[in-house]
Amino acid sequence: MSEITLQDIIQPENLVYEKSKLLTDKRFHYCPGCGHGTVHRIIAEVIEELGIDEETIGIAPVGCAVMAYDYFDVDFQEAAHGRAPALATGIKRVWPNKVVFTYQGDGDLAAIGTAETIHACNRGENITMIFVNNGIYGMTGGQMAPTTLEGMKTATTPYGRKPQWEDGTPNNGFPLQITKLVAQLPGTRFVTRQAVYDAAKVRNCKKAIKKAFQNQMENKNGVNFVEIVSNCNSNWKMSAVDANKWLQENMLPVYPLGDIKDNFELINK
Amino acid sequence: MGELKLMKGNEALAEAAIRYGADAYFGYPITPQSEVIEYLSEQNPYERTGMVVLQAESEVAAINMIYAAGAAGKRVMTSSSSPGISLKQEGITYIAGAEIPCVYADVVRGGPGLGTIQPSQADYFQACKGGGHGDYHQIVLAPASVQEMADFVALGFDLAFQYRIATCILSDGAIGQMMEKVVLPDQKPRMTEEEIKAKYPWATTGRKRGTPHRIITSLDLDSNRMEQHNRHLQEKYKEIAEKETRFEEIQCDDAEYVIVAYGSSARIAQKTIQLGRAEGMKIGLLRPITLWPFPTKAIEALIAKGVKGFLSLELSCGQMIEDVKLACNGRAKAEHFGRVGGIIHTPEEVLEAMKKQIIGE
Amino acid sequence: MAKFRGAIVVDTDRCKGCGVCITACPLGVIELAKEVNSKGYNYSFMANPEKCIGCASCAVTCPDGVIKVYKKAL
Structure with a gap:
């Protein structure tokens, strides 16, 4: 029994996991340990497993994932900063039989694109929105995001984000709870917050993303909104492993994981 | 029909x-x-x-x-x-x-x-x-x-x-x-x-398995490719300028002076021509239908036929006049007359402007 | 006794050495190599192959999808 060799194990019939065929051969340009890659991977797996690659049209944001279109072997459009929900609306309204998803970061979805986000959600567009929240502007070099935590140091809050001055006069504002906000809108069907920092979380997240696509495929009306609390080790200035630890200790208390709304019903916790 | x-x-x-x-x-x-x-x-x-x-x-x-x-x-x-x-x-x-x-x-x-x-x-x-x-x-x-x-x-x-x-x-x-x-x-x-898919293979309608995925983007960080893309756009614009320039000429055959005007202004200009011709002035109208591409060659042809001056009539402080002047390139007089603020010029004041700014005396 | 034996194959040239797979592995199979790949990253490898049960925790957390997992019932 102990005679089994690696060669015996590494055989095509024993293969239990490899990256989705719906990812191109292009190397991710993301920093080592960045959650974007993991999220890309599981979205590709979901599209592959659902067999919807010929019907899917993705919308890439402006931000670190701006070139997401290079990595997915499905049709893709690149949006202006924050406009992805408007693009998704445009496509879905004229091609209601296609599966349309946006992929956006926190600056894109919750700052410059807040109007597009809120109104696509309020109209209840039958689309899937993937929202990667790492509390910072990654691509431009680590400036404050709408979701930056209180006290968190960024390039534009070098002494820590201070929502207000001591006397209560406004300063950087508070971390924007955009996901809670869209959950309040009657147009959102499924709103959930997930993470990808460990294997169990990745598996949960994949289930949520799958549901977010399935709802759309089944022509169930309403926006399917999946937030993924993620990392930015480069701009948080720590190692990937430390960033995932920091995320759990600091991000999750403010952005707790779990379903927030399902079948148009808010989930009370 | x-x-x-x-x-x-x-x-x-x-x-x-x-x-x-x-x-x-x-x-x-x-x-x-x-x-x-x-x-x-x-x-x-x-x-x-x-x-x-x-x-x-x-x-x-x-x-x-x-x-x-x-x-x-x-x-x-x-x-x-x-x-x-x-x-x-x-x-x-x-x-x-x-x-x-x-x-x-x-x-x-x-x-x-x-x-x-x-x-x-x-x-x-x-x-x-x-x-x-x-x-x-x-x-x-x-x-x-x-x-x-x-x-x-x-x-x-x-x-x-x-x-x-x-x-x-x-x-x-x-x-x-x-x-x-x-x-x-x-x-x-x-x-x-089916018609859309057959006619517009570049469109993101969902890629067929075994064929390359379509990407619609304006971004390319590769400088060489981006230069190529810009050159390609300019080639396209050149082709459009050659093939798709549209304009209308009204009473330009014998015209010595031409009003260049589009849209609402072109309607006013037609009355001005009548008034001017009643006074013996040979005025015509060049109405660009495409503003881009601008009918530069039409102006050149009119100059070649002997037109001495152009009045660019606009509801602006003078914008199209720049294209009229570029077309004239010093070979004929070009002036602007315009009203703004929501006021539309009267045919009479346009004729006055034509006399004063272009014809002289 | 484990009922399964597993093995991973890392695309070492595409590995960025982030180390996420090392923390994800419940059995301490993976370490970073002393050597670097063509991009200068210390890539991950099976340091203790006999411990691998093919659970794929490393591969599902790998941001770059560079890990293939094999699993064989004993």
Whole structure:
């Protein structure tokens, strides 16, 4: 029994996991340990497993994932900063039989694109929105995001984000709870917050993303909104492993994981 | 063939879009063009042809809906007026970069800023010289009648899809609001999914397995490829300039002096010609139908035929005059006359300007 | 006794050495190599192959999808 060799194990019939065929051969340009890659991977797996690659049209944001279109072997459009929900609306309204998803970061979805986000959600567009929240502007070099935590140091809050001055006069504002906000809108069907920092979380997240696509495929009306609390080790200035630890200790208390709304019903916790 | 109706310019534009078989209109209300979305909403084109009409949350959202639906091979249109068009510039330059066909109408009002809701032609520069960032052009059609508001929808879509470019119907508050008789075209069917896929292989309609995925983007960080892309765009613009320049000449055969005017101004100019000719002055009218590409060669030909001077008549402080002067290139006199703030010139004051600024004595 | 034996194959040239797979592995199979790949990253490898049960925790957390997992019932 102990005679089994690696060669015996590494055989095509024993293969239990490899990256989705719906990812191109292009190397991710993301920093080592960045959650974007993991999220890309599981979205590709979901599209592959659902067999919807010929019907899917993705919308890439402006931000670190701006070139997401290079990595997915499905049709893709690149949006202006924050406009992805408007693009998704445009496509879905004229091609209601296609599966349309946006992929956006926190600056894109919750700052410059807040109007597009809120109104696509309020109209209840039958689309899937993937929202990667790492509390910072990654691509431009680590400036404050709408979701930056209180006290968190960024390039534009070098002494820590201070929502207000001591006397209560406004300063950087508070971390924007955009996901809670869209959950309040009657147009959102499924709103959930997930993470990808460990294997169990990745598996949960994949289930949520799958549901977010399935709802759309089944022509169930309403926006399917999946937030993924993620990392930015480069701009948080720590190692990937430390960033995932920091995320759990600091991000999750403010952005707790779990379903927030399902079948148009808010989930009370 | 066709149907004769009395309509506002804005309504004719909207009805023509339905009859052309357009797939969608995404817009946002603004005076003086709100009739477009009101008419479309009232007509319920989804029942008539399956055409989608959506009031977006902003002009920014509307143009980005156009970007996406056009990039997915559909015939989509928006409309707005000057301040709203300023908001749309982001989307328009992305549309130029990603080469997305679409039509939008700009029913121009006076500026700058909120300006006035009265007619104006002060957005010539914005429409013809860029508006957004980067080296790009779009086809600019200038209707001078309610009939042309309708006709230019079909022409605009045909050109947009032939060249993968945006077509701007540059109207103004007067043409948009006035009522005139118009012959509407017969209803055309909307294109089917199969037709779109066969005709527009670049469109993101869902990639077929075993074929490369389609990417619609204006981004390329590779400098060599980006230079190539810009060169390609310029080649395309050159081809359009050669093949698609449109204009109308009225009483230019014997003209010694020519008014260059488009849209509302061209209508005034026609009366000025009558008044001038009654006084023995040989005045003609050159009416650019495409403002971009500008009919430079038509002006050169008129100079070659002996025209001595051109009056650029505009509802602006002088924008098209720059293109008229470039065309003249010092070989003939070129001057500007314009009224602004929502005032439309009278034929008499135009004739006075012609006498004073061009003819002399 | 484990009922399964597993093995991973790392695309070492595409590995960025972030180390996420090392923390994800419940059995301490993976370590970073002393050597670097063509991009200068210390890539991950099976340091203790006999411990691998093919659970794929490393591969599902790998941001770059560079890990293939094999699993064989004993």
